[in-house]
Amino acid sequence: MTAMSESLAPRKSYHLTTFGCQMNEHDSERMKGMLQSLGYAEAKDLEGADLILFNTCSIRESADSRFIARLGEAKRLKKHDPARIIGVGGCFAQSVKEEIFERFPFVDVAFGPGQVHKLAEFLTADSLSAQGYFEFEGFTGRLPAHRERPFQGWLQISVGCNCRCSYCIVPSTRGREVSRPLPELIGEAQAMAADGVREITLLGQNVNSYGRDLRDEAGPRSFAELLHALDGVEGIERIRYTSPHPKDIREDVIRAHAQLASLCEHIHLPLQSGSSRILKAMRRTYTRERYLQKVALIQEQVPDVSLTTDIIVGFPGETEEDFEQTLQVVDEVGYDGAFTFIFSPRRGTEAAAMGESFVPHPVKIERLQRLIELVQRRAEQRAQRFVGRTVEVLVEGPSRNDPAKLRGRTRHNKVVNFDGLTAPGEMAFVQITSASSQTLAGEERLLAGARAQPC
Numbered sequence: 340m341t342a343m344s345e346s347l348a349p350r351k352s353y354h355l356t357t358f359g360c361q362m363n364e365h366d367s368e369r370m371k372g373m374l375q376s377l378g379y380a381e382a383k384d385l386e387g388a389d390l391i392l393f394n395t396c397s398i399r400e401s402a403d404s405r406f407i408a409r410l411g412e413a414k415r416l417k418k419h420d421p422a423r424i425i426g427v428g429g430c431f432a433q434s435v436k437e438e439i440f441e442r443f444p445f446v447d448v449a450f451g452p453g454q455v456h457k458l459a460e461f462l463t464a465d466s467l468s469a470q471g472y473f474e475f476e477g478f479t480g481r482l483p484a485h486r487e488r489p490f491q492g493w494l495q496i497s498v499g500c501n502c503r504c505s506y507c508i509v510p511s512t513r514g515r516e517v518s519r520p521l522p523e524l525i526g527e528a529q530a531m532a533a534d535g536v537r538e539i540t541l542l543g544q545n546v547n548s549y550g551r552d553l554r555d556e557a558g559p560r561s562f563a564e565l566l567h568a569l570d571g572v573e574g575i576e577r578i579r580y581t582s583p584h585p586k587d588i589r590e591d592v593i594r595a596h597a598q599l600a601s602l603c604e605h606i607h608l609p610l611q612s613g614s615s616r617i618l619k620a621m622r623r624t625y626t627r628e629r630y631l632q633k634v635a636l637i638q639e640q641v642p643d644v645s646l647t648t649d650i651i652v653g654f655p656g657e658t659e660e661d662f663e664q665t666l667q668v669v670d671e672v673g674y675d676g677a678f679t680f681i682f683s684p685r686r687g688t689e690a691a692a693m694g695e696s697f698v699p700h701p702v703k704i705e706r707l708q709r710l711i712e713l714v715q716r717r718a719e720q721r722a723q724r725f726v727g728r729t730v731e732v733l734v735e736g737p738s739r740n741d742p743a744k745l746r747g748r749t750r751h752n753k754v755v756n757f758d759g760l761t762a763p764g765e766m767a768f769v770q771i772t773s774a775s776s777q778t779l780a781g782e783e784r785l786l787a788g789a790r791a792q793p794c
């Protein structure tokens with residue numbers, strides 16, 4: 340095809356719906372980058388798209404149901420216009436593999452998280468017969484990116500997970516852990532900085548085991564080493580990461596929070612349960628005491644740190660006493676926020692086979708409500724420490740509830756809604772006037788010499 344006919348050809352369009360975690364958001368940005376390099380333009384909705392794509396999640400049953408409902412819409416659209424292509428990527432696709440074509444015969448292409456690059460191969464092939472790609476190969480992070488916000492970027496440092504948490508489907512959908520070489524990550528961070536990225540979030544299922552599998556001339560690398568190297572990248576002002584595993588977070592990483600200017604004062608440390616008995620059944624390989632020791636070390640080294648967590652209620656066999664131990668840990672730690680989940684049995688996991696000890700649904704609901712109430716009460720108390728302080732906020736855009744205000748995030752990962760004039764992508768200095776469990780409110784202060792760019 341000549342350049343002339345290429346420019347005259349109508350552009351093909353795609354629509355991509357993303358479900359699930361930050362790793363999926365990252366993978367979706369890469370899918371978008373890849374599609375744009377193939378000449379596809381983004382459509383506003385499913386209806387306006389020649390290619391309807393889903394990047395799926397399977398972590399809980401609710402994620403499956405949301406996806407299947409949305410897939411129904413795509414099916415209806417394809418019935419009216421059979422030339423549309425429907426593609427399903429991500430963890431749901433990986434967990435059911437070829438079965439997806441039996442259950443949903445209108446799906447044209449399916450691919451797991453390790454096969455995003457095969458989508459391009461499929462779209463550029465002569466025949467578009469249904470195809471499934473489910474090997475674990477390659478990092479999505481090596482594909483071109485289309486960033487949601489030009490000043491924030493994901494950096495995929497590893498893929499897969501070698502843990503065997505008994506409730507979790509991720510090891511089977513994302514495979515064994517593989518780290519990306521350190522020089523490649525530094526190069527990508529430098530390129531991002533040159534592109535205007537100021538804040539990067541490092542992504543891995545268990546970031547603390549980064550580098551153990553690397554065998555370059557420098558030998559195994561460590562996560563702390565990576566953090567130190569990234570802190571040296573000119574232009575990257577904030578570094579975040581998710582998620583560390585409590586069993587693997589080491590003192591060198593905790594100390595890095597106190598030492599490195601760009602490393603934010605926030606650690607997301609998934610607890611899952613406060614009962615050592617349940618932690619054992621979950622195969623988390625730490626006890627309640629070990630977890631609390633890590634928290635004490637973090638709070639000693641980084642006194643102002645924000646701690647957030649993930650907690651599952653109603654794991655098989657969880658008694659009222661086990662649950663109360665979870666409440667005690669939440670009260671003792673005083674998290675700045677928590678994601679709370681009801682245990683959901685996932686196909687192929689060890690915990691899904693513990694049917695005889697499943698906790699009744701009403702009990703799970705009641706525990707979840709009690710947990711949320713405590714999490715919010717403690718988070719609101721914790722948030723009061725910011726009232727009266729002037730904090731650095733990376734402006735993300737207009738506030739969601741009141742477009743006359745701005746919205747951004749502090750280094751502690753708190754969302755702030757505030758009166759101010761600073762443009763998205765710039766740092767504002769905001770005096771906090773009130774705080775709730777979820778958000779802070781404040782007013783911008785113009786500090787002489789503190790602004791990154793003159794008005």
Ligand code: 5AD
Pocket residue numbers: 398399506507508609611649650651680681682683684685
């Ligand atoms: N049921 C409920 N929550 C789960 N998570 C992972 N698997 C399950 C499951 N089967 C939660 C964990 C994890 C977070 C990403 O999702 O808390 O940290």
Ligand code: SF4
Pocket residue numbers: 500501502503504507508509510544545584
């Ligand atoms: Fe799942 Fe556990 Fe791996 Fe996290 S560490 S992805 S919960 S198996």
